[in-house]
Amino acid sequence: IAGITQAPTSQILAAGRRMTLRCTQDMRHNAMYWYRQDLGLGLRLIHYSNTAGTTGKGEVPDGYSVSRANTDDFPLTLASAVPSQTSVYFCASSEVESNEQFFGPGTRLTVL
Amino acid sequence: LAKTTQPISMDSYEGQEVNITCSHNNIATNDYITWYQQFPSQGPRFIIQGYKTKVTNEVASLFIPADRKSSTLSLPRVSLSDTAVYYCLVGDRVTGGGNKLTFGTGTQLKVEL
Numbered sequence: 001i002a003g004i005t006q007a008p009t010s011q012i013l014a015a016g017r018r019m020t021l022r023c024t025q026d027m028r029h030n031a032m033y034w035y036r037q038d039l040g041l042g043l044r045l046i047h048y049s050n051t052a053g054t055t056g057k058g059e060v061p062d063g064y065s066v067s068r069a070n071t072d073d074f075p076l077t078l079a080s081a082v083p084s085q086t087s088v089y090f091c092a093s094s095e096v097e098s099n100e101q102f103f104g105p106g107t108r109l110t111v112l
Numbered sequence: 113l114a115k116t117t118q119p120i121s122m123d124s125y126e127g128q129e130v131n132i133t134c135s136h137n138n139i140a141t142n143d144y145i146t147w148y149q150q151f152p153s154q155g156p157r158f159i160i161q162g163y164k165t166k167v168t169n170e171v172a173s174l175f176i177p178a179d180r181k182s183s184t185l186s187l188p189r190v191s192l193s194d195t196a197v198y199y200c201l202v203g204d205r206v207t208g209g210g211n212k213l214t215f216g217t218g219t220q221l222k223v224e225l
Contacts, residue, residue: 092155
C-alpha cells in the first residue's frame with residue numbers, strides 16, 4: 001500500500017441498512033479525517049481523529065460514527081443509512097499540526 | 113476559522129498564467145493560507161501553503177500582501193491538465209492535533225486550447 005486507500009470504491013445501499021466505509025493509511029500519520037462532498041459543493045468534515053484512541057466531531061457528524069483502534073485505520077459507520085447520506089466520502093490523513101492533508105480516492109455511496 | 117471568498121469559475125487558455133485571488137478579511141494572526149486542487153472523481157491535493165509574502169514551489173506561487181487579507185495563487189503556463197477546482201483555505205495549525213480544514217466551493221478553472 002502506498003498512501004491512503006478506501007473501500008469500497010462505490011456502493012448502493014438500501015435505506016435503513018448499516019454500512020462501514022474503510023480507510024487505511026501507511027504513512028504513519030497521527031491525524032485522520034472523514035469528509036463528505038455533495039454534488040457541486042466543497043468538502044464538509046464529518047469526524048476526525050488526532051491520534052489513535054481519540055476522535056472528534058466535525059461540521060456534520062449526525063448519523064455517522066468513527067473509531068480509531070490503531071494508527072493506520074479509521075472506519076466510518078452509518079448505523080442506519082438515509083437517502084440524504086448519498087454522497088462521495090473522502091478519507092484523509094496528515095501529520096499532526098500540518099495543513100497538508102493526503103486524501104484517498106473516495107467512496108461513492110448511494111442510499112435508496 | 114476565517115471565511116474565504118474566491119471566484120466561482122475562471123477560464124484560460126493553454127500557455128497563459130492564471131491568477132486566482134482569495135479574500136480572507138478576518139484572517140487571524142496564527143492562520144496559514146493553504147491551497148488545494150481537486151480533479152473530477154479524485155480527492156483534493158495539497159498545492160501550496162504560506163503565511164506572508166511569497167512562496168514558490170514546483171507547481172505554483174502564492175502571493176500574500178502585508179495585510180494578509182487576501183492571497184493570490186499563480187499558476188504559470190497552464191495546460192489542459194490544470195483544469196480543476198482550486199480551494200483556498202485559511203486555518204490555524206492546531207497544537208498537538210490534526211487541523212480541521214474548511215473547504216468552500218472553490219474556483220472551477222477551465223483551460224482550453
